[in-house]
Amino acid sequence: MCCNEEAVIREALKTLAAGIPLTAAPYDFTRDPAVPHAPHKPLDVALPTAEDRRQALRNALRYFPEAMHAELAKEFARELAEYGHIYMYRFRPKHYAMRAYPVHLYTAKCKQAACIMMMIQNNLDPAVAQFPHELVTYGGNGSVFSNWAQYHLAMQYLSRMEDNQTMAMYSGHPAGLFPSHKDAPRVVVTNGMVIPNYSSKDQYERMYALGVSMYGQMTAGSYAYIGPQGIVHGTTLTLLNCSRKYLNTSQMGGTLYVTSGLGGMSGAQGKATRICGAVSIIAEVSLTAITKRHNQGWVDMVCHDVKDAVEQARRACAEKRSVAIAYHGNVVTLWEYLANDSSLTPDLASDQTSLHNPYNGGYYPVQISFEEANEMMASHPAEFKELVHESLRRHVKAINTLSGRGMRFWDYGNSFLLQSSRAGADVFREDKKTFRYPSYVQDVMGDIFSLGFGPFRWVCTSCLPADLDMTDDIAAKIIKKLADESQDESLKQQYEDNYLWITNAKENKLVVGSQARILYSDAVGRTAIAEAFNAAVREGRLHAPVVISRDHHDVSGTDSPFRETSNVYDGSSFCADMAVQNFVGDAFRGATWVSLHNGGGVGWGEVINGGFGMVLDGDEQTGHRARAMLSWDVNNGVARRSWAGNKNAEATIGRAMQANPQLTVTMPSHAPDDVIEAVLSVLPPVAAKQ
Numbered sequence: 001m002c003c004n005e006e007a008v009i010r011e012a013l014k015t016l017a018a019g020i021p022l023t024a025a026p027y028d029f030t031r032d033p034a035v036p037h038a039p040h041k042p043l044d045v046a047l048p049t050a051e052d053r054r055q056a057l058r059n060a061l062r063y064f065p066e067a068m069h070a071e072l073a074k075e076f077a078r079e080l081a082e083y084g085h086i087y088m089y090r091f092r093p094k095h096y097a098m099r100a101y102p103v104h105l106y107t108a109k110c111k112q113a114a115c116i117m118m119m120i121q122n123n124l125d126p127a128v129a130q131f132p133h134e135l136v137t138y139g140g141n142g143s144v145f146s147n148w149a150q151y152h153l154a155m156q157y158l159s160r161m162e163d164n165q166t167m168a169m170y171s172g173h174p175a176g177l178f179p180s181h182k183d184a185p186r187v188v189v190t191n192g193m194v195i196p197n198y199s200s201k202d203q204y205e206r207m208y209a210l211g212v213s214m215y216g217q218m219t220a221g222s223y224a225y226i227g228p229q230g231i232v233h234g235t236t237l238t239l240l241n242c243s244r245k246y247l248n249t250s251q252m253g254g255t256l257y258v259t260s261g262l263g264g265m266s267g268a269q270g271k272a273t274r275i276c277g278a279v280s281i282i283a284e285v286s287l288t289a290i291t292k293r294h295n296q297g298w299v300d301m302v303c304h305d306v307k308d309a310v311e312q313a314r315r316a317c318a319e320k321r322s323v324a325i326a327y328h329g330n331v332v333t334l335w336e337y338l339a340n341d342s343s344l345t346p347d348l349a350s351d352q353t354s355l356h357n358p359y360n361g362g363y364y365p366v367q368i369s370f371e372e373a374n375e376m377m378a379s380h381p382a383e384f385k386e387l388v389h390e391s392l393r394r395h396v397k398a399i400n401t402l403s404g405r406g407m408r409f410w411d412y413g414n415s416f417l418l419q420s421s422r423a424g425a426d427v428f429r430e431d432k433k434t435f436r437y438p439s440y441v442q443d444v445m446g447d448i449f450s451l452g453f454g455p456f457r458w459v460c461t462s463c464l465p466a467d468l469d470m471t472d473d474i475a476a477k478i479i480k481k482l483a484d485e486s487q488d489e490s491l492k493q494q495y496e497d498n499y500l501w502i503t504n505a506k507e508n509k510l511v512v513g514s515q516a517r518i519l520y521s522d523a524v525g526r527t528a529i530a531e532a533f534n535a536a537v538r539e540g541r542l543h544a545p546v547v548i549s550r551d552h553h554d555v556s557g558t559d560s561p562f563r564e565t566s567n568v569y570d571g572s573s574f575c576a577d578m579a580v581q582n583f584v585g586d587a588f589r590g591a592t593w594v595s596l597h598n599g600g601g602v603g604w605g606e607v608i609n610g611g612f613g614m615v616l617d618g619d620e621q622t623g624h625r626a627r628a629m630l631s632w633d634v635n636n637g638v639a640r641r642s643w644a645g646n647k648n649a650e651a652t653i654g655r656a657m658q659a660n661p662q663l664t665v666t667m668p669s670h671a672p673d674d675v676i677e678a679v680l681s682v683l684p685p686v687a688a689k690q
Contacts, residue, residue, distance in 0.1 A: 010105045012096035016117065017107050017159035020063065020091060020152040027075060027090040029082065031133070035126050036288045038134040038141070039361035040378040041084025045202070046209035053080065059211040060086045063149040084378065085209055087134055091148040098132065099125040100514040103461035103544050106159075112186045112592050112615045113161040115461050115547050118514070119223040119613065120144060120154070122459075128227045128513040130263055137225050138263075139601075140354040140362045142217025146172040146208065161186060171214040172221070183625075185587050185594050189223075191216030192598030199598060199605040205360075215599050218552035222595035222611045226457055227512030228268040228298075230551055233501060234445075234455060235272035237520060238412075240497065241444045242348055243276070246408040252278040253320035256313055258338065258346040259412075260331035262299065263289045266352035270299040270324030275508060278348075279316045280324050281309050283331035285370040290326045297509065299326040306337045314344055332366035332391055335398035345405045350440070351395075355415040356603030358388050363419075365391035389423035396425035403437075410440045413553075413563035415602045439566040446567030450641045450648035452522035452634050452656075453494050454554035458533065460515040461615075462544035468515040469506065470542060471533060475519060476502045478528045490648065494520065518551075523634035523656065530616060530626040538618030545617045547592075548626070552600055552609040556582045556637025560600075560607035570644040576608035578640045583610035585632045590614065590625025631660070639665045 015021070031037050047053050060076050061069050076086045100122035108114035123144045126132045135145045145151045154174040157167050166180040169189040191214050194203065207213035219225040243252050255278040259269055262284040270293060273280035282299065284290050293299045300323045303309035309327040316323045327334055331353065338344065354362030364373045365387035377384045399409055411417045417435045420427045429436045441449070448454070460467040476499060483495035498519045505517060521529065526548075536542045550557065558564040561573040583596040591612040600609045614629065616622055635656050641649035645668060657663050 006102075006105060009096070009101055010107075013101065013105055014107045015095070016152075016155040019156035020149050021093075022064070022068065024090050026071075027079075029078065035132055036130065036286070038083075038085075038131040038136055039374050040082065041205070041209065041360060042378045042381040043080060043084045043209070045381050046084060046205040047080075052206065052210065056080060056086065056210050060088070060147065060149075063147075063153070080209075085134075086147055086211060088147040088149050089133065091152060092133060093148075093151075099127070100459075100463060102463040108159050108161070110161050110163045110186065111545065111617060112163065113158040115545060115615045116187060116223060116593060116613070117155055117158050118461055119459065119547060120151075122514040123220060123223055123225050124151075125513045128225065137217065137220035139217045139220070140263075140357045141208075141215045141360070142220035142600075143172060143214050144216075144220055144223070146211050146214050150174060158187075171212065171216075173211075183590065185591055187593035188587065189216070189221065189593065189595035190597075191221040191595065192604060193596065194598055201604055204599075204604040215604055216595070216597045218558075218597065218600040218609055219549075219611065221597060222549075222552070222613070223593070224457070224549040224551075224595075224611055224613055226459065226514060226516035226518065228271075229510040229512060229516065230268075230455060230457060230518045231266075232268035232271045232275070232508075232510060233518045233520070234551070234553070235268050236275050236501065237448070237497060238440055238444055239272060239276045239278065239348065241448070242408065242410065242440070243278075245443060247347060252276045253322070254317045255279065255348065256281070256317050256344075256346045257348045257350075258282075258334065259350045259352055260284065260334075261352035261354075262286075262293045262326060263354070266354075267293050267298065269352060270326065271508070271510075274300070274322050274324050275504075277322045279313050279322060281313050281327055281334065281346075282324065283327045283329060283334045285328075285330055285364045285373075287328055290328055294326065296512070299324045302326045302328060304328045306333055309334070310337060310341065310344060330364060330366040332395045332398065335395060335402070339398040339401040342405070345402055346407050349399065349402070349407050349409045350412040351416045352412050352414055353416070355419040356599070356601065356606070358415075358419050359385050363388055363391070366394060367391060392420045392423040393425045396420050396427055400426060400436075409437050410443060411435070411437055411562075412440055413560075413601050415562065415606065418562050418602065418606070439563055441563050441565075442567045446646075447648050448494065448520070449555045449564070450567075450638065450646045450652065451490060451494060452524075452555055452638050452652045453498075453520045454557075454634070455518055455551040456521045456526045456529070457516060457518040457549055457551070458529075459547040459549075460542065460544070461547060462542070463515055464543055465511075465515060467542050467544070467546075468511070468517060470536065471546065472502055472505055472517060474532045474536060475517070475529050478532060479519070479521065479525060482525055482528075488651075491522075494522075495525070522652070523631050523638075524659075526630045526634065527627045530614075530630060531623045534616040534618055534623045534626060537616055538620070545615050547613055547615055549611060549613045550633070552597070552611045554637070555634050556640070557611055557633075558600065558607060558609035560602055560609065562602050562606060564601075564607075564609075567646070568641065568644045572640075572644060578637055579608045579610050582633060582636050585636060586610075586612040586629055589629035589632055590622075591629055631656075631663075635663065635665075643668055645670065 106114040168175040260283040486492040559576040565573040596610040
């Protein structure tokens with residue numbers, strides 16, 4: 001970037017300190033066709049009463065001076081009528097491109113605040129975000145803010161913030177800057193924190209339309225998304241370990257993986273299968289999403305005919321030639337075609353439709369076209385819901401047929417089995433209680449989490465590819481050393497998988513948006529990498545601070561009985577103490593910002609999850625805080641999993657206690673089955689079910 005270009009950008013970014021641009025021109029109600037947009041939301045479902053609609057308008061107008069209320073009320077009412085939500089399109093920034101800029105170009109009093117500003121803009125970058133103009137980063141409704149006024153206020157507060165202040169974020173709403181101290185978090189984020197009895201999907205639609213709550217997904221509302229690279233890595237590890245578990249091999253040449261989704265998180269699937277050397281067919285109803293992934297090189301070919309897609313896969317499998325095939329069509333069409341073609345059975349299969357949001361763009365029923373569905377979900381929501389249920393029943397029936405022929409299917413944590421069961425699909429075993437297919441956490445990732453490994457990530461705020469190269473090299477050397485020194489085969493395999501990942505990361509061209517990287521590591525690896533990065537910043541080998549964070553989908557970050565804690569069998573999988581404790585513990589151990597969310601992955605009301613961001617600025621005290629925080633951030637979850645009886649977790653937390661005498665964890669004493677059985681007769685008989 002030349003000096004003149006820097007000067008122009010710096011001048012444009014100065015406007016962030018000014019807050020809401022009150023002189024912005026009225027919105028002309030023409031959505032930009034160059035970017036994808038969120039589906040229209042059915043207003044009759046979200047805000048069925050006149051009083052609710054009045055309140056939504058009052059809530060939106062309170063961000064503006066009274067003199068503007070009459071003019072804006074008309075505009076916002078029309079937005080509510082046409083889109084089912086008040087996005088405040090008038091105030092969407094148009095005088096600078098929305099993306100992450102080198103941190104020194106931001107006008108801010110506090111370096112930590114400037115880093116957060118960069119992370120927010122990366123989450124809204126059109127190359128990164130799913131629906132950037134609606135402030136949705138991924139997952140169909142995973143929002144950074146609820147409207148553009150909130151964006152401007154948050155950026156203004158961050159511009160003004162000093163290192164003894166903390167900004168409180170209430171579900172996208174910047175409540176203000178509050179006095180704190182230098183070691184406190186600069187930002188505390190909560191998203192969707194609703195009283196449990198009112199945490200239903202219907203209530204979410206109402207509260208989001210009112211502008212009082214928000215679905216932050218995981219890393220959307222916590223400003224820590226790094227594009228689909230994160231899920232590329234997670235999907236790569238999942239496929240590799242599923243192949244080891246189900247097919248008894250790490251060599252995936254000729255293996256066929258069938259799935260759906262190329263939008264936000266799901267967009268990584270083609271790239272991951274190519275890294276594994278497999279063949280994939282990925283169904284996607286949105287041609288815009290397919291084109292985006294094809295242009296990125298994350299899928300190799302696009303087929304508009306299901307027969308053509310299957311024949312291309314058949315040839316690639318026979319030749320053991322890795323290829324990612326995007327099928328432009330409904331995944332149920334693909335499944336039913338495969339179920340009727342007995343000559344080709346996929347080896348591995350899953351689903352990444354956004355079923356946490358099944359009736360508003362997360363799932364498209366097979367009976368109607370993509371365009372018809374987008375219209376019908378807003379105009380006839382009850383009828384649309386019935387079509388979704390019928391489609392899910394057909395979806396599952398075809399999968400069951402292929403499973404009977406030897407295909408291995410798993411739920412990818414998107415609520416596929418949960419929503420299919422609610423639709424009346426045949427997803428249960430004979431006991432009518434247990435799903436016939438596992439969650440990928442139950443069968444694969446749960447054991448990895450219990451070893452303390454999870455998605456650790458970082459962003460080079462200089463925006464220099466050379467800095468990312470250096471961090472890759474630093475991390476690779478640390479992971480290689482840990483692999484060489486490990487005496488435990490399970491740990492060694494995880495280190496070796498991630499060494500292979502990080503040494504090939506640049507070649508795989510994974511960067512979308514900010515100069516970011518991810519790898520799975522444990523507490524030992526994360527702390528060593530963070531301290532090495534901090535030293536490199538201090539010594540000037542890296543040109544600007546490094547932000548470290550993680551996906552909430554991690555060892556400790558998420559309590560989710562149908563995903564992250566689905567392999568916790570002591571009855572506590574529906575308890576959320578771990579995620580809440582993690583959020584609080586990270587805050588007072590040195591995190592730069594922390595977040596706690598209702599929803600994420602499997603949907604609103606189904607999960608509590610949290611995360612953090614930490615700026616490594618080169619200060620020696622920062623290194624100490626990173627060690628304390630990262631140790632807690634991992635070992636909290638390992639301790640919980642150990643108490644629940646996971647053997648990997650018991651061994652992992654035992655090693656952690658040996659390494660750190662200050663760590664003392666309550667360990668379980670397991671009662672033998674015969675002891676339990678011997679006393680059951682003392683208890684009242686179990687009542688027969690009516």
